[in-house]
Amino acid sequence: MGIECAPLLAALHEVTFCGGEVWDATSFAALLSGHGTEVTLALMGKDPAGFILSRTVLDETEILTLAVHPDFRRRGIGKSLVRSVQGKGKVFLEVAVCNTPALALYVQCGFVKAGLRRGYYRDGSDAQVLVSNDA
Template structure:
């Protein structure tokens, strides 16, 4: 069931998908910092912000939200539904963003699975943000190394 698959498609989405992104975010980050549809709509209405949705058949299974300004892109959040992890979806979503110049993001220091994905995609540690998350936990600042 968790074997690598390439049967998903990536689709660019707009502000109309805010409720869908919020629902996927909630399932992915259950018990953590979850963004609601209003937050996603506000982000998607800003300049340079884009959502890329991963779909298997007609089922939304993950997304990445990124904001590009000039030649720098920030990954704001990425989510892959727990039932569809370890199939290359997260990797494909990140790779899609890497073509947009220098890319950076924050990831919780305790999120080893995400950190491993980013390392596999060529990100390196650029710093640490103490108390970055609402619960007071720290975040690693990562930057793409292939710039």
């Protein structure tokens, strides 16, 4: 998928992160036009259920964002999306320290804590840095 899917990704991101750090279509288009950036979309039937946006440079992959529509949560979609980028070298990401469900998902997928970014998000909240332990 390329920049043509930016509006769809923005809509999924907005419903997933309502009230949080939401990215618009322009942001997604800019990210998707970058070298090494790719998106994997999960469907439930014909309905977009979620996506993972990642960027790979050499032997490292960063998960830029992961979104699963609230109607499709707790069905293994997030786990499948994370697994789709594992195996691309060392994988790392930042996740809000207060996002307990996401932290649990990443730990279940084999990520370990590697650091803390204070004031990382626009609202001033902190982010936990996680890295895959299988690389």
